[in-house]
Amino acid sequence: MKMYGNWRSAAAFRVRIALNLKGIAYEEIFLDLDAGDQFKPGFLAINPQGAVPALFDGDGPPLTQSLAILDYLEETQAGVKLLPTEPRARARARSLAQVVACDTHPLYVPRVRTFLSENYSLPRERMLEFLRNAFTSGLKVLETRLSTEEGTGRFCQGDAVSHADLCLVSLWVGTGIFGIETDPYPTVRRIAETVLTLDAVVRAHPLRQPGAPKT
Ligand SMILES: N[C@@H](CCC(=O)N[C@@H](CS)C(=O)NCC(=O)O)C(=O)O
Structure with missing residues (x-):
């Protein structure tokens, strides 16, 4: 998988942890949020909200919003479960x-x-x-x-x-x-x-x- 993130981003941190816990290989592309990389047209085409994380799983459209991404990983990936079943x-x-x-x-x-x-x-x-x-x-x-x-x-x-x-x-x-x-x-x-x-x-x-x- 490929993810757009930033070192300081709490939302990207949450997703990195889930990827690591589930043993999923990923590459992270780091945006400089202080320099405004998130508002450049290239990134706005990926996430019109101008925010990280944005995750690519294969050829599908980007996934955004950390909680939605965590749910997606939970529903599609094997490995450690990160939500109780009860x-x-x-x-x-x-x-x-x-x-x-x-x-x-x-x-x-x-x-x-x-x-x-x-x-x-x-x-x-x-x-x-x-x-x-x-x-x-x-x-x-x-x-x-x-x-x-x-x-x-x-x-x-x-x-x-x-x-x-x-x-x-x-x-x-x-x-x-x-x-x-x-x-x-x-x-x-x-x-x-x-x-x-x-x-x-x-x-x-x-x-x-x-x-x-x-x-
Ligand atoms: N609710 C979103 C928050 C995304 C978000 O705001 N990310 C921050 C970094 S933690 C960001 O990219 N901010 C850019 C900005 O505020 O300009 C999520 O959980 O993914």
């Missing part, structure tokens, strides 16, 4: 994944930050305040749910990795990149640290991708 457990794993991918991550993507800076002349500190609020709102929900709901186990849903964990770790790594305080979220931390030990996740880690700052 309907309630499956719904809970998806619900936790959506807290991150639908309600948290969209608030801090580059196009939102750029829009706010350019249209409201937000000083950098106010912009960081906005970002911090996006992260902490999502982290608070995850912490409350993961620390109180019965379904939580070694991972977000029981003892097997699911889409929820891929999303959780994509948010967690962002806390490091954007300097977000994480002490108030011990359950999120415990699960993220477990997920981060998996080889598939180590290889997919944003800081190990081309273009990432050297640590």
